[in-house]
Amino acid sequence: MTAATTSAGPDVERTVTGYLDHLTVERGLAANTIASYRRDLRRYAEFLAAGGVRGLGEVGESDVAAFLTALRSGDEDHPPLSATSAARAVVAVRGLHRFALLDGLVTDDVAAEVRPPAPARRLPKAIPVADIEALLSAAGSVEGPRGLRDRALLELLYGTGARISEAVGLAVDDLDLGSAAVRLAGKGGKERVVPVGSYAVKAVEDYLVRARPALAAASPRGGRSGGALFLNTRGGPLSRQSAWSILRSAAERAGISAELSPHTLRHSFATHLLDGGADVRVVQELLGHASVTTTQVYTLVTVERLREVYATSHPRALR
Template sequence: MDEVVNEAQNAELIKELKQEPINELDQFVKYLSAERNLSPNSVDGYTRDVRQFLKFIEATGKRIQDVDHRTIRTYLGFLQKQNYSRRSTARKLSSVRAFFSFRQHHKGIEKNPTEIISAPKLEKKLPNFLQEDAVDLLLEAPDQSTPYGVRDKAMLEMLYATGIRVSELVGLGLDSIDYGALEVRVFGKGRKERIVPVHSAAAEMVRTYIKDARKALVKKRDPKKGATTALFVNYRGERLTTHGVRLIMNKYVREVGLSRGITPHAIRHSFATHLLEAGADLRYVQELLGHVDLSSTQVYTHLSKARLRDIYMRSHPRA
């Protein structure tokens, strides 16, 4: 970066740069949480991306109000030299674009310097998913003679029965499931509520967990913290985190000998793929997954077609 300024010669400028962007970043974070109602994970992602951009601006000696489309292109070139993938670069550009859109509408700046910048074209990646027999192996892996095993069994059953995200799973409360209607009330991205059906076997597994295992786990909770309404709790009787679910999933993936890289999201992918292969309507699956854009769901049709072609090539006598 040839434009990096001499910090000793520009101490006042650097001081000014460090004050203004941080204040604006704080305001941007509050806007994401309060007005756009994004999840904590999404807010953290935006914050990291925008903070990285602001540090780059500081290093090049520019002020935030001096940023134009050429600065954005230089930043994208910097990311490329740092070997960021196209997907990561596109996400970072999206975060910076949102930041300048915020400044445009809340700070009165005339132009968004990212408007004429195109995101890098992304390679299409088919999501990981499990065959039905592999899902069966995974769901049967927990040892149901222990409270943790009962919890894990209920958790895995819920993931595959509903296709919900892991963040939605850990957000479930004791009142989230209507056992009579066999429905789950889920809060997805942007705290948008949707109702997802759940089959009776999974719902009954959750009831068993609540009746026995959960009671044993919440006994370990610090009495000073009071009761918790979280459905799935950890060994301390506190709400299970997304990281905790991933660790639990990794344990069972290793135990049953599945390939590495199978995450809770792979169960969501499996849920969607299996429904489409069984003839479910694409828009119905879109509604179940909570996708705003149908194109987000269409990736599963490509996946399904790829599998069907593989079956054809292996099965047809003349293939």
């Protein structure tokens, strides 16, 4: 090793080879993982070499940060990487510098403060009002008490924005249909009172009068099913899993191909309210969010929808 190399620290490519050997032999990482690390670290070594850096001791935090920027922006030879792919590469680089520090090859871990990029926030999925109507109609198409129960459950989920755990945990006494309101027990035991729309009120009334007594009678306890609002066909409280099944079956009958979950109805409730002009803080209270910043993610859905409508409808949006 020359004096120049000694002052600059260990050769980058040689350190990369030693690190990959360490991951293979001592850590026993999978071959695919090693291949990904090798590809990312080769690009890192090339990036440093292009900047005149040969020894690991010459690398500063700004070099590592610049590499991350290059990953995201791309160049003539490399397309821009997604946040997830760039994060994987940064993890490999951080591991390399940590390895060099622990092995005594360098005196500082210059990559320790360079954070991988956060993946893009996934927007909540909402479905159009027309799909909601088709879903609710399909839920009620089942003959007998089950159809009335299924329609009431989905009407209440969409009409109040309740979480599935809140809905299946409801007692009959939590409803005040006279004033069109329901008391929901949210996370951490926090209760909130939410108004219930007329369609949901009608569906729940029909269920209570025409279906719940028959379901309760199927209980081994002779109709003494407790105070649970939604019952299964054996007269016991409806489970979360059964509620999922009800939604999936209704979606299939309605011909809705989008992937749905009970939370989809909650997201749709919030999005449609904001589309209708509701204040975000009102929606926050209805959803039981502790912070308005949690609720504001729904405004992104509305902005995206507005962009789509503008792009497809406005005569000056064409490119």
